[in-house]
Amino acid sequence: MKQHWNIRIAQLGVVVVFLLLWQWASVAKLIDPLFIGRPTGIFRYLFRGVFVDGVIIKEALWTIGETLAAFILGSVTGIGFGLLFVVYPLSERFLDPILAGLNALPRVALAPLFLLWFGLGIGSKIALGFSLTFFIVLSNTVAGARSVDPDWLTLSRTLGASRSTIFFKVVLISAVPTIFSGLKLGLIYALLGVIAGEIIASQHGLGQLLTYLAGTFDTNGVFAVLMFLGVLGVGLTKLMDALERYLLKWQ
Amino acid sequence: MASDKTRWIEISGVSHAFSHGVPAIQDISITVGKGEFVSIVGPSGCGKTTVLNLLAGLIDVQGGVVHLASRKPRAGRHDVAYMLARDCLFPWRTAIENAMLGAELRNMSRQKRLSRAKAFLKRVGLEGFENQYPKALSHGMRQRVALARTFSLDSEILLMDEPFGALDAQTKLQLEDLLLNLWNDERRTVVFITHDLAEAVILSDRVIVMSARPGRIMDDIPIPLRRPRSVRELQKDPAYHELYAKVWERLEAGLVRSMVANQGSATPT
Numbered sequence: 456m457k458q459h460w461n462i463r464i465a466q467l468g469v470v471v472v473f474l475l476l477w478q479w480a481s482v483a484k485l486i487d488p489l490f491i492g493r494p495t496g497i498f499r500y501l502f503r504g505v506f507v508d509g510v511i512i513k514e515a516l517w518t519i520g521e522t523l524a525a526f527i528l529g530s531v532t533g534i535g536f537g538l539l540f541v542v543y544p545l546s547e548r549f550l551d552p553i554l555a556g557l558n559a560l561p562r563v564a565l566a567p568l569f570l571l572w573f574g575l576g577i578g579s580k581i582a583l584g585f586s587l588t589f590f591i592v593l594s595n596t597v598a599g600a601r602s603v604d605p606d607w608l609t610l611s612r613t614l615g616a617s618r619s620t621i622f623f624k625v626v627l628i629s630a631v632p633t634i635f636s637g638l639k640l641g642l643i644y645a646l647l648g649v650i651a652g653e654i655i656a657s658q659h660g661l662g663q664l665l666t667y668l669a670g671t672f673d674t675n676g677v678f679a680v681l682m683f684l685g686v687l688g689v690g691l692t693k694l695m696d697a698l699e700r701y702l703l704k705w706q
Numbered sequence: 707m708a709s710d711k712t713r714w715i716e717i718s719g720v721s722h723a724f725s726h727g728v729p730a731i732q733d734i735s736i737t738v739g740k741g742e743f744v745s746i747v748g749p750s751g752c753g754k755t756t757v758l759n760l761l762a763g764l765i766d767v768q769g770g771v772v773h774l775a776s777r778k779p780r781a782g783r784h785d786v787a788y789m790l791a792r793d794c795l796f797p798w799r800t801a802i803e804n805a806m807l808g809a810e811l812r813n814m815s816r817q818k819r820l821s822r823a824k825a826f827l828k829r830v831g832l833e834g835f836e837n838q839y840p841k842a843l844s845h846g847m848r849q850r851v852a853l854a855r856t857f858s859l860d861s862e863i864l865l866m867d868e869p870f871g872a873l874d875a876q877t878k879l880q881l882e883d884l885l886l887n888l889w890n891d892e893r894r895t896v897v898f899i900t901h902d903l904a905e906a907v908i909l910s911d912r913v914i915v916m917s918a919r920p921g922r923i924m925d926d927i928p929i930p931l932r933r934p935r936s937v938r939e940l941q942k943d944p945a946y947h948e949l950y951a952k953v954w955e956r957l958e959a960g961l962v963r964s965m966v967a968n969q970g971s972a973t974p975t
Binding site for chain 1 (some may be wrong): 762764781783784788790794798799808809811812849862
């Protein structure tokens with residue numbers, strides 16, 4: 456326990472020293488503040504954006520909403536198709552080449568098309584996030600359901616379980632840990648897709664704010680938004696970890 | 707037929723080949739009486755498990771006749787319970803939920819399966835561990851849960867495929883004693899596969915010795931040791947050691963015979 460705190464204090468020390476050096480380099484103009492901003496300015500922007508005029512929070516709500524929509528749509532369809540592939544292997548043989556091709560495509564390259572189809576609003580951002588989440592959750596669902604222990608199936612058969620009972624009570628439950636790690640990754644990728652979509656063309660969201668701030672040379676603002684995004688990403692991961700610990704307490 | 711309790715399980719003239727044509731067992735005939743404990747021993751790969759899987763209805767009968775209680779084998783029959791070498795506990799279920807699994811899949815009422823599972827967990831010495839997940843249990847404890855799961859099924863016929871094969875020596879002795887006790891209380895018909903000759907002699911009324919692949923029956927040795935038995939007391943009984951030597955001798959004869967038989971056809975390895 457003592458060691459734990461020692462490590463924490465050392466980490467904090469390094470961060471403080473780093474920020475002081477940064478501030479000094481900026482104030483003394485060792486590096487042009489236009490490129491690196493300065494910590495005091497960054498924290499001022501962050502504080503104002505979160506607590507005073509709430510500009511960061513306002514844009515973040517758009518981003519979070521789009522991310523959740525992309526994540527939910529992507530995971531539901533990903534799990535759905537994954538289970539379809541497991542129950543009807545023929546469907547996988549039919550769809551696999553198409554999906555493999557789509558998955559190999561750099562998804563950001565689809566953004567112009569999505570803008571054309573779904574407009575400048577939230578639709579195109581959700582589509583981009585979806586296109587990333589879907590494939591991750593799909594492949595994890597298939598992998599999880601295929602890796603079921605064959606002895607469990609033998610045992611269930613000798614106990615007289617029907618095919619559907621075996622599917623729901625054994626195959627599906629045993630796949631949950633693998634599906635869940637797909638969901639954790641899928642959420643982060645949904646955020647990535649949404650931010651990328653906002654950067655390319657948007658009226659709202661943190662990605663749009665980033666492009667605006669960078670375009671007006673507000674370096675402090677850019678760093679502030681990046682820090683906020685970092686915290687948001689960590690927060691989402693922690694949330695999923697907590698959910699996982701609760702749902703998979705048997706692991 | 708149904709009243710013929712000396713032929714409760716009947717295997718008659720059964721041969722079986724794997725899908726690639728390699729014969730697994732050849733012309734096997736075994737009868738097991740109702741309430742009898744019969745072990746099948748033999749070198750690894752002799753087809754013991756094939757015999758058990760035929761009885762369990764997990765593989766189809768290719769030639770010959772297989773009957774259990776006058777009916778053909780079928781996976782999921784309620785009067786047959788099957789136990790594997792691995793405990794096969796579901797990690798997402800607690801000990802008691804695992805012990806209830808069979809009864810649950812067989813639609814026993816919740817009340818009844820809960821009380822039965824509880825009673826059997828107690829009998830296998832796991833009282834107080836009902837709500838533990840398998841990850842928190844040792845190998846021996848997990849196999850005890852599997853025993854509780856098997857016995858709480860109420861099935862008259864038990865098919866066991868080396869259920870203690872994966873345990874360390876000491877745990878194995880404890881579980882053998884436990885199985886002796888459980889079986890002694892309610893004499894069910896047991897077909898028990900093992901490669902451990904001591905285990906076969908300790909537990910069984912009869913030991914069937916099979917030869918190396920393709921498996922044939924070398925001998926059918928009655929074990930007239932008095933019941934109730936205990937592992938420790940049998941160790942002191944000269945009759946036990948005599949029987950053990952006899953089974954061992956027959957098993958060795960089976961190995962030699964198959965080696966001689968293979969010398970003509972196969973290249974020596």
